[in-house]
Amino acid sequence: MDSSLLNLVPxxxxxxxxxxxxxxxxxxxxxxxxxxxxxxxxxDAAAVFFTWLLH
Incomplete structure (x- = not known):
């Protein structure tokens, strides 16, 4: 393996x-x-979630 090559990860x-x-x-x-x-x-958090889910 050539050590002069670099793997660059963005x-x-x-x-x-x-x-x-x-x-x-x-x-x-x-x-x-x-x-x-x-x-x-x-x-109620559950009511908020299900209202969002149904719309």
């Missing part, structure tokens, strides 16, 4: 992960906010 920078989370979180936050303004959410 590693994303932390800013990339921050942009990914912001890109996924912002639309989710806005959708939840818009949904909340239309109808109040149930306080």
């Amino acid at each position: 590693v994303a920078e932390p800013e990339t992960y921050a942009m990914l989370l912001a890109g996924l979180g912002l639309p989710g936050f806005l959708a939840r906010r818009r949904k909340r303004s239309c109808a109040p959410l149930p306080q």
